[in-house]
Structure formats: C-alpha cells, structure tokens
Amino acid sequence: xxxxxxxxxxxxxxxxxxxxxxxxxxxxxxxxxxxxxxxxxxxxxxxxxxxxxxxxxxxxxxxxxxxxxxxxxxxxxxxxxxxxxxxxxxxxxxxxxxxxxxxxxxxxxxxxxxxxxxxxxxxxxxxxxxxxxxxxxxxxxxxxxxxxxxxxxxxxxxxxxxxxxxxxxxxxxxxxxxxxxxxxxxxxxxxxxxxxxxxxxxxxx
Numbered sequence: 621x622x623x624x625x626x627x628x629x630x631x632x633x634x635x636x637x638x639x640x641x642x643x644x645x646x647x648x649x650x651x652x653x654x655x656x657x658x659x660x661x662x663x664x665x666x667x668x669x670x671x672x673x674x675x676x677x678x679x680x681x682x683x684x685x686x687x688x689x690x691x692x693x694x695x696x697x698x699x700x701x702x703x704x705x706x707x708x709x710x711x712x713x714x715x716x717x718x719x720x721x722x723x724x725x726x727x728x729x730x731x732x733x734x735x736x737x738x739x740x741x742x743x744x745x746x747x748x749x750x751x752x753x754x755x756x757x758x759x760x761x762x763x764x765x766x767x768x769x770x771x772x773x774x775x776x777x778x779x780x781x782x783x784x785x786x787x788x789x790x791x792x793x794x795x796x797x798x799x800x801x802x803x804x805x806x807x808x809x810x811x812x813x814x815x816x817x818x819x820x821x822x823x824x825x
Contacts, residue, residue, distance in 0.1 A: 637670060640673060
C-alpha cells in the first residue's frame with residue numbers, strides 16, 4: 621500500500637515537473653538545467669524545488685505573475701467543469717435570454733476563432749532568437765531615448781540662436797536704418813534751409 625502511494629506521489633511530481641518545464645519553455649524559450657536535475661531527491665525536496673522554480677519563473681515573467689494573481693482571485697476559472705453542469709446560479713429563462721441576446725455575435729466569434737486556429741505558430745527558434753535579441757533591443761531603445769533628448773536640447777539651442785539673430789541682426793539693423801534715415805532727413809532739412817537762406821540773400825542783393 622505504501623509503495624503504491626509513493627509511486628503515485630512520485631508520478632504526480634513527475635507530471636508537475638513536466639508541466640512546469642513546458643510552461644517555462646513556452647514563456648522563456650528554454651528550460652533551466654538546474655530545474656531538470658534532481659530526479660533522485662526525495663518527494664519533499666522535489667516539491668520544494670518545484671515551488672522555488674515556480675517563484676523564479678514568476679519573478680522573470682509578467683505573464684506568469686498575472687496568471688497566479690488571476691488564479692488566486694478567481695480559482696473557479698481554472699477548474700474543469702463537466703459539460704452537464706451549468707456554472708451559474710441563474711435560472712433557465714435568464715440563461716436563455718443571455719444566449720439569445722448574444723446570438724448575433726456567435727458567427728463572427730466562430731470566424732475569428734477559426735482564423736486564429738488557422739494561423740501558423742512561429743517556430744520556437746524564432747521565439748528564442750527574439751528573446752536573445754531583447755537586451756540589444758532595450759539598449760537600442762535607451763540609445764534612441766538619449767538621442768531624442770539630445771535632439772530636443774539642440775532644437776532649443778537652435779531656437780535661441782534664431783531668436784538672438786532676429787533680435788540683434790534683423791531688428792537691430794532696422795533700428796540702425798531708421799536712425800540713419802532720421803539723420804539723413806535732418807541733414808536734408810539743414811541743406812534746404814541753407815539753400816533757401818542763400819537764395820533770399822541773393823534776391824535782396
């Protein structure tokens with residue numbers, strides 16, 4: 621009896637380890653070698669190792685964290701329900717009203733699900749390559765942010781230089797021309813007055 625219980629427990633742990641490996645491979649694209657080893661340890665140590673591996677996977681993946689939060693908040697979503705059981709407390713008329721109200725969306729939903737099912741899954745090598753490229757993509761993103769900040773500073777400096785050029789050169793030149801025109805007008809008035817005085821003197825003579 622004890623041997624049967626131990627065998628069942630070990631088989632259950634083996635299944636849990638296999639599921640954890642599949643989840644880790646689906647999320648990360650690879651399986652840690654440390655998680656694969658340890659088949660000869662006791663059941664308690666293997667369970668502790670499984671829990672530790674799950675915590676490490678959750679710390680590395682946001683998807684796993686969200687799934688764990690969803691499981692802790694709504695455990696019923698992860699329970700397998702028999703097709704004969706209705707997972708609700710509503711009566712038959714209320715369920716029928718809900719189904720009929722959503723009947724128009726069933727064909728479009730079925731079409732979308734069919735298209736999703738027909739969509740080919742990319743090879744795991746491409747996913748692993750994308751995961752390996754993630755650090756480089758992050759560095760390029762940080763470099764782009766730094767370049768955008770530098771471009772923003774250069775734009776501010778360019779705007780300040782243009783404003784200074786307009787204020788000093790354009791407006792300053794306009795003020796200088798206005799002052800020069802004023803002086804020329806004063807000189808012309810003096811010349812006209814002198815010419816008029818000379819003409820009057822000549823007429824008196």
